[in-house]
Amino acid sequence: MDTTVRTRQGLIEGFCENGIFRFLGVPYAKPPVGERRWRPPGPMDGWEGVRKAQEFGPICPQTAGAVFQTRARSQSEDCLYLNVWTRSLDSQARQPVMVWIHGGGYLGGGGCEDGTDGSCLAAEGVTVVSFNYRLGAFGYLAHSAFGSNFGLQDQIAALRWVQENIEQYGGDPGCVTVFGQSAGGHSVRTLLSCPVASGLFHxxxxxxxxxxxxxxxxxxxxxxxxxxxxxxxxxxGGGGPDDLRRLPTEVVKEASHLYSGVIPKRGKVHTPANLAWMPVNDGVILPVDSDARPLGSVPLLLGFTRNEARYFIRPGMLPYNRILLWAMTRVLAGNQARAVRSQLAAQATSMYERFDRVYTDAVFAEPLLATAKRLLDSGHSFYCYRFDRVSPGAAKSNFLAKHTAELRYLFGTLTADEYDETDQRISGWLQAQWIAFARDGAPADGVAWQPYAAGERILVIGDDVQ
Structure with a gap:
């Protein structure tokens, strides 16, 4: 079986396994190394002969942040590689294209994580793409002498590669969906506000x-x-760009972690709001007023999990007592902290459950509802969900429906030791909804899942949907 595809840059040889063609470690931009550190991604040079694409490329240097096991063999600043999964190499197949942007707080992860493998989605008739982008200070240093938004520019470069090449992988460049979780979801929001990304996804x-x-x-x-x-x-050392570009990767990596915001200051409560490395409104790549702009006209689907916080404040990690709850509610609720604590106390739940509720609501639920209001006011049609399903493994660990809980369902990577038949059913349903949205701009279950409206219609995905 021929597994060679011609891209704009040259011939690529992947491999086929269980009916799915895989092309791993495909370069989509020049390696941002040496003099190219803290530069926009340059177009990849062409090559002679056939280039093997049968193992994942290196991921960006990182200390923490990956959600699942990363299958790359190494970390390197030479990290701008993508992966494609598809069941068809027919350029006329016109399959919907789903481009995954991984999370990890802009600090870790990659397009090679085992929990977000694209094989199962591809088996349902979509062309799936994942990719690495620059992280931490490598991707999001922002300074007038250096520039900014390098990781964001990597994401745009990957989407341009998709437009130029995806037909050869059975995909339709006119039907591209970007989807991401956590920092990946934030990346999607940023791309929606980025003029140079307009038209690269639908x-x-x-x-x-x-x-x-x-x-x-x-x-x-x-x-x-x-x-x-x-x-x-x-x-x-305070040197200029040329001086800092000559520094060893490990030196920059250590400094990136040091100033990332993941190390909480004494007496402070850590939340995702503390994170430092992320896109900025530089007026060049991302407009200064992008936070106030409408989110374009493309169909949108957005949501969160019921117990997001349990990924960040894990069972047994902190002394979940009244003193710490007082501190957290003061940070997250401000002058409404006392009222929030009264509401939490009235629910007669454990102290840890109260931490989960206030953290999840302040960091995930309320911002999503504010976005829903913005979209309603602009007349945008969109869909909202909350993922509530608790697998047997999640019940045992008390993680419940934590941040990232939906990912193995969506990608069909459920493990036998943590999930049961109900989870398999929900996984199949979830994949069908995401794929239909990628194809048609609306979920497959149009009866249960209708557009969000003034009545706050959020689909709850639990043991069943409601």
Whole structure:
């Protein structure tokens, strides 16, 4: 069976397994190494002969953040590679294309994580693409002397590669869906606001990320990223761009983690609002007023999980007592902290459950509802969900429907030791909804899942849907 495809850059040889063609580690831009560190991604040079694409390319240097096992053999600044899964190499197949943007707080992860393997979705008749992009300070340093938004520009470069090449993988370049979770969802929201990304995709799915700014975060937009960039440059010696581009990768990697915001200051409560490395409204790639702009006209699907917080504040990780709850509600609810604590107490739940509720609501639910209001006001038609299903394994660990809980269902990567037949059924249903949305701009179950409206119609995905 021929597994060779001609791209704009040259011939690529993948492999076929269980009826699915796989092309792993396909370069989509020049390696951003050496003098190209902190530069926009350049178009990949062509090559002679046939290039093997049978193992994942290196992922961006990282310390933490990956959700699942990354199957890349190494980390490297030479990380701009993508992967394609498809059951057809017929250029006339015109399959919907689903481009996955991985999460990880803009700090970790890659397009090679085992829990988000594209094989099962591809088996249902879509062409699936995942990719790596620059992370941490490598991707999101923001300074007038260096530039900014390098990771965002990588994402745009990957989408351009899709437009140029995806027909050869059975995909329809006129029917491209971007979908992402956490930082990946935030990336999707950013791309919706990015003029140079217009026309590169036609549907968008935001999972557990990409909603309005946190109501409790009163810092100036981009303030943390610019401050972290200044601090990192000073920490590395305060030299100019050429000096810092010559520094070893490990030195930049360590500094990136140091100023990432994941290390909470003494006496402070850590939330995703503390993260420093992310896109900025630089007026070049991302408009200064992008946070206030309408989110375009493409069909949107967005949602969150019922117990998002349990991924971040895990059972047994902290002393979940009244003193800490007082501190957390003060941060997350401000002058409404006392009222929030009274409501939580009235629910007669455990102290840990109260932490879960206030954190999940403030960081995920309220921002999503604020985005829903924005979309309603602009006349946008869209769909909302909340994922509630608790697998046997999640019940045992007390993680419940934590942040990332829906991903193995969506990608069909459920493991036998953690999931049961009900989970398999929900997985099949979830895949059908996402694929139908990618194809038609609406979920497959049009009876249960109708567009969000003034009555706040959010589909709850539990043991059943309602």
């Amino acid at each position: 549907r968008a799915i935001l999972q557990s990320g990409g909603s309005e700014r946190f109501a409790f975060d009163h810092s100036a937009p981009n303030e943390k990223t610019y401050a972290a960039s200044e601090a990192l440059i000073a920490h590395l």
